[in-house]
Amino acid sequence: xxxxxxxxxxxxxxxxxxxxxxxxxxxxxxxxxxxxxxxxxxxxxxxxxxxxxxxxxxxxxxxxxxxxxxxxxxxxxxxxxxxxxxxxxxxxxxxxxxxxxxxxxxxxxxxxxxxxxxxxxxxxxxxxxxxxxxxxxxxxxxxxxxxxxxxxxxxxxxxxxxxxxxxxxxxxxxxxxxxxxxxxxxxxxxxxxxxxxxxxxxxxxxxxxx
Amino acid sequence: xxxxxxxxxxxxxxxxxxxxxxxxxxxxxxxxxxxxxxxxxxxxxxxxxxxxxxxxxxxxxxxxxxxxxxxxxxxxxxxxxxxxxxxxxxxxxxxxxxxxxxxxxxxxxxxxxxxxxxxxxxxxxxxxxxxxxxxxxxxxxxxxxxxxxxxxxxxxxxxxxxxxxxxxxxxxxxxxxxxxxxxxxxxxxxxxxxxxxxxxxxxxxxxxxxxxxxxxxxxxxxxxxxxxxxxxxxxxxxxxxxxxxxxxxxxxxx
Numbered sequence: 001x002x003x004x005x006x007x008x009x010x011x012x013x014x015x016x017x018x019x020x021x022x023x024x025x026x027x028x029x030x031x032x033x034x035x036x037x038x039x040x041x042x043x044x045x046x047x048x049x050x051x052x053x054x055x056x057x058x059x060x061x062x063x064x065x066x067x068x069x070x071x072x073x074x075x076x077x078x079x080x081x082x083x084x085x086x087x088x089x090x091x092x093x094x095x096x097x098x099x100x101x102x103x104x105x106x107x108x109x110x111x112x113x114x115x116x117x118x119x120x121x122x123x124x125x126x127x128x129x130x131x132x133x134x135x136x137x138x139x140x141x142x143x144x145x146x147x148x149x150x151x152x153x154x155x156x157x158x159x160x161x162x163x164x165x166x167x168x169x170x171x172x173x174x175x176x177x178x179x180x181x182x183x184x185x186x187x188x189x190x191x192x193x194x195x196x197x198x199x200x201x202x203x204x205x206x207x208x209x210x
Numbered sequence: 211x212x213x214x215x216x217x218x219x220x221x222x223x224x225x226x227x228x229x230x231x232x233x234x235x236x237x238x239x240x241x242x243x244x245x246x247x248x249x250x251x252x253x254x255x256x257x258x259x260x261x262x263x264x265x266x267x268x269x270x271x272x273x274x275x276x277x278x279x280x281x282x283x284x285x286x287x288x289x290x291x292x293x294x295x296x297x298x299x300x301x302x303x304x305x306x307x308x309x310x311x312x313x314x315x316x317x318x319x320x321x322x323x324x325x326x327x328x329x330x331x332x333x334x335x336x337x338x339x340x341x342x343x344x345x346x347x348x349x350x351x352x353x354x355x356x357x358x359x360x361x362x363x364x365x366x367x368x369x370x371x372x373x374x375x376x377x378x379x380x381x382x383x384x385x386x387x388x389x390x391x392x393x394x395x396x397x398x399x400x401x402x403x404x405x406x407x408x409x410x411x412x413x414x415x416x417x418x419x420x421x422x423x424x425x426x427x428x429x430x431x432x433x434x435x436x437x438x439x440x441x442x443x444x445x446x447x448x449x450x451x452x453x454x455x456x457x458x459x460x461x462x463x464x
Contacts, residue, residue, distance in 0.1 A: 016426045019354060020417040023361040024409045027369040028402075035373070035401055039387060039394040052406065064358070072362050075339075078277065079330045080323065134289050134319045147284060150292050178399065182406055190410065 014064075018057040018194060025049030025065045026072055032175075043171050050092050051179035055104055056186075056194045059096020066092040083132045087124045094120045104183065114176040121172065122165040129160050219264040219336070221443075227333075227342040228349060229444040229451075234329040236451035240458035242322045247314060249458070250321025257328045266335050270328055278324045285316035339363055344436040353432060357425075369409060376404050 028049030036045045050069065054062035066088025073081040095117050103109030149159035183191075241250040254274070261270035289312040340360060347356040380400050381387060387397045420426075 014354070016421050017414075017417045019358065020361075020413045020420060021410075022358055023365040024369075024413040026362040027365045027409060028406055030366055031369055031373055031405060032402065034370070035398060039397060045398075048402065048406075068358055068362050071359065072366070074330075075334065075363070076366075079326050080277075133323070134285055134316060144284075147287055150288055154292055156288060156292060178402065181399065182403065185403065185407065186410065190414070193414075 013058060013060045018061045021053055021057055021194070022061065022065045022068055025053040025062075026069045028052065029065075029069045030072070032178075043174060045171065045175055045178070047088075047091065047172065047175045048179050048182070050088065051095055051175060052182060054092060054096040055099050055179070055183050056191055058194075059093045059100065062092030062096045063089045064092075066090075080133075083128050084125065087121055087128065090120050090124050091117050104180070110176055110180050114173055117176070118165070118168045118172045122161065122168045125168070126157075126161040126164040129164070130157060216263075216265070222260075222264055222332075222336045224441075225336075225447065226438055226440050226444045227337050227345040229440075229447050230333045230337060231342075232448055233451045234326070234333055236455040237329055238322055238326040240455045241325055242318070243455075243462060244458040245461055247317035247321045250318065250325055254321060254324055254328060257325065257332065261328070261332055264332070264336065266332065269335075270331060273331055274324055274328060277327060278320065281323060282316070282320040285320050286313060289313070289316035289319075340436055341438055344434050345438040347434070348438060354425075369405065372408065373401065373405055377401060 026049060029046045032045040032048045036043050046069070050062050050066050053065050067085050070081050070085035070088050074085075095113060098104065098109075098113040098116060103113050146159050146163045149163060150156055153159055237253055241253060244250075258267065258270055258274070261267045290308045291312070343351075343356045343360050347353050377387065380397075385397050385400050386393050387401075388394065424430075
């Protein structure tokens with residue numbers, strides 16, 4: 001019984017159409033990162049794809065996309081990124097469920113989604129930075145900021161957390177702005193094909209019949 | 211991937227990817243468990259020697275120096291000076307004191323990180339991604355997940371080319387991609403918009419193509435062009451790796 005529930009879950013959430021979106025979203029995530037570094041902006045902007053896919057294909061596909069992004073980053077650039085996969089997965093899930101609750105339709109909802117995602121990201125990333133890496137990962141300049149804060153406050157936990165929340169507030173804010181703008185640009189005719197199959201009448205019926 | 215054909219490089223290249231993965235994780239986790247950091251640095255030296263033997267010495271050293279030195283310094287600063295576990299003080303810098311416990315902790319984390327980094331790098335340099343994924347699917351990984359990993363690896367360079375084309379097109383229209391901060395930030399949207407929308411239509415086509423070829427069929431195990439073999443050398447190496455992991459546990463248990 002449980003097995004069949006799991007099967008049905010997989011079938012409804014991960015259709016081929018949704019799965020092929022994942023490599024594209026991973027690409028968009030990385031392109032956001034490379035573009036912001038070629039334009040010399042002091043941001044990551046590496047979640048645009050995840051937010052887009054959360055809008056198109058739901059929370060679980062977005063979570064898988066986050067996992068794949070970090071897997072890719074750790075293969076291509078630096079294995080340091082691998083533990084942060086948990087952060088991406090959580091962010092994908094939070095954003096996905098917020099979108100599902102209808103919060104991505106107007107500006108106010110986008111702000112709420114942004115704050116929720118920032119909080120999730122900051123807390124989980126800070127925990128990983130502290131417990132896996134002991135305070136600093138050395139992959140970007142924010143580690144220097146953390147070190148400076150530690151020197152003044154003498155509190156590792158507080159410093160890592162405040163750095164994390166600061167950089168996430170700005171970064172995710174821009175990510176959500178861009179993603180909202182992009183979602184508006186995607187034609188309805190295109191996005192409707194990814195409508196979630198959760199309550200798909202035909203699929204449930206055929207499952208029951210078999 | 212460069213091809214260097216001395217006998218050791220060929221030998222390393224022919225090891226089963228799963229064995230390599232197992233070795234990487236056993237080395238990393240073993241060093242994390244073992245109480246003293248010096249084992250980690252010893253293994254790091256061995257990895258560098260292995261890198262030199264298979265003709266990747268320069269790159270490995272560059273990687274370790276470029277990432278390892280800043281991260282070690284940063285961790286020494288944070289943990290050595292301000293870790294709450296510090297009891298024994300070994301040095302006084304005036305503004306803060308250096309503690310033994312925090313220093314040891316920092317050294318251990320940095321050695322583990324560097325081992326993961328170097329071992330993983332060597333593994334990637336001596337293995338084709340398609341072989342790794344084929345080996346993983348052979349030992350039970352879902353084929354769809356395998357496809358996702360490979361497709362992501364292939365799609366990204368393709369998208370980077372697309373970005374370049376779009377960047378040139380937008381520049382010829384007059385979009386400024388250099389200049390003041392606001393100007394550069396403004397250039398972001400006309401660059402990412404077309405990339406995203408054209409990639410989405412690409413994804414749609416790819417989905418149809420895969421569906422036609424039976425990607426969505428459940429239960430059937432597709433065959434692969436790539437064959438990965440498990441030799442007796444693999445089994446010996448796997449046993450050694452696991453023995454290393456267990457032996458690193460012993461000083462903790464005693």
